[in-house]
Amino acid sequence: MKIYHHIDEFTPLKNAVVTIGTFDGVHQGHRQIISRIREIADKTGGETVLLTFFPHPRMILHPEDQDLKLITTIHERAELLEQLGIDHMIITPFSRDFSNQSAEAYIRDILVEHIGTKTIIIGYDHRFGKDRQGGLTELQQAAPQYGFEVIEIPEQDIDHVAVSSTRIREALLQANIEQANTFLGYPFFLTGKVIRGNQIGRQLGYPTANLLVEESYKLIPADGIFAATVEVQGQTFQGMAYIGHRPTINGMTRNIEVNIFDFNQDIYNQTLRMHLHNFVRHDVKFSSLEGLKEQLALDQKSVLTLLNG
Incomplete structure (x- = not known):
């Protein structure tokens, strides 16, 4: 083209x-x-x-x-x-x-x-x-x-619902990823550069790649945990994506992160594409990091079931 x-x-x-x-x-x-x-x-x-x-x-x-x-x-x-x-x-x-x-x-x-x-x-x-x-x-x-x-x-x-970009935007902003993907005909994705975070995920046993989406006009879906697939270094991996302010550690900025399963490579400054397939849960504040870690273990099981079920 x-x-x-x-x-x-x-x-x-x-x-x-x-x-x-x-x-x-x-x-x-x-x-x-x-x-x-x-x-x-x-x-x-x-x-x-x-x-x-x-x-x-x-x-x-x-x-x-x-x-x-x-x-x-x-x-x-x-x-x-x-x-x-x-x-x-x-x-x-x-x-x-x-x-x-x-x-x-x-x-x-x-x-x-x-x-x-x-x-x-x-x-x-x-x-x-x-x-x-x-x-x-x-x-x-x-x-x-x-x-x-x-x-x-x-x-x-x-399904008798008119397809439009507006309806897709609304679905994404309501965390209705499945409906948005049906309208799109492919999984919604975010593209960006991997940047350094504060390593909280690594401390919990769920290291994440932090994604910087440079285009300010790009729509970011509602906060929460998502079942995702990740394209990086020419390969595709399954993963658990997170969008939110990390309320458990009183985070001040909105983050886009993904825990890539079965992956342990240095990809800082590389371009990553993250496809969102299913919504798992809303973002919530836990009373402790241990409570968050326990929930992430459950989230990972849910993600694997959704992606492989």
């Missing part, structure tokens, strides 16, 4: 099969759209183009709203899209000027002149242009003039 960090870097294609959106999480609904554009590109001899935006439009249009966190960083999003076989990913820097384009200018200047769109596939709720005035109707009206076809993907349901 070729990645472009501005629309001006892109050379128009003869037969571009295009979709547009933020695609945060690259979830099951997104995958329906991607599957469709690949199918059409294969049939018509075209190339797939995914036009996305960064920063997220809400971060620019509503900077006072600090609550929005994203399921995937822009790098994670690119990785997932490449796995799904997208040919071209255009990351458009989102700004107020960009948002003030009319729907007509957006279609003419970006979709037609810059990309060479011959087919565009959009989700049922996609909006674009100034004040979000553009949508399916505007694309259909412009299609004959510019010679492209418009295909709408209807709302996708899983």
Whole structure:
């Protein structure tokens, strides 16, 4: 997959099969759209183009709203899209000027002149242009003039619940990892660098790798213990993940840690990816470190049962 960090870097294609959106999480609904554009590109001899935006439009249009966190960083999003076989990913820097384009200018200047769109596939709720005035109707009206076809993907349901990035974020923030993973179509993951902690886990017999997630906009799920798998040094291990403030030792900062089973190597400053599969329990304060140690032994049994059961 070729990645472009501005629309001006892109050379128009003869037969571009295009979709547009933020695609945060690259979830099951997104995958329906991607599957469709690949199918059409294969049939018509075209190339797939995914036009996305960064920063997220809400971060620019509503900077006072600090609550929005994203399921995937822009790098994670690119990785997932490449796995799904997208040919071209255009990351458009989102700004107020960009948002003030009319729907007509957006279609003419970006979709037609810059990309060479011959087919565009959009989700049922996609909006674009100034004040979000553009949508399916505007694309259909412009299609004959510019010679492209418009295909709408209807709302996708899983178990009669609409899939959306918003619903996935809500599930993660409520520690409903299993539901989030069902919507995503893969286990939610965190990527970061291993940093030094205060070695409390090691004292308890459960040494942990402390994960630094550098992107401040990355969503971190609710506090608790999770069944996890960990990718490190090209291998995958099972583990017990922890997110929280370590109340038993009156911790002041929020930590992301994982006790990697059957692993005893120095991985400081290395990149680690942690996939969360199941929620085990909420974070609680114990009266002593011994009480915490006893609970961690039970947690480890629960994690192993969940991962291997």
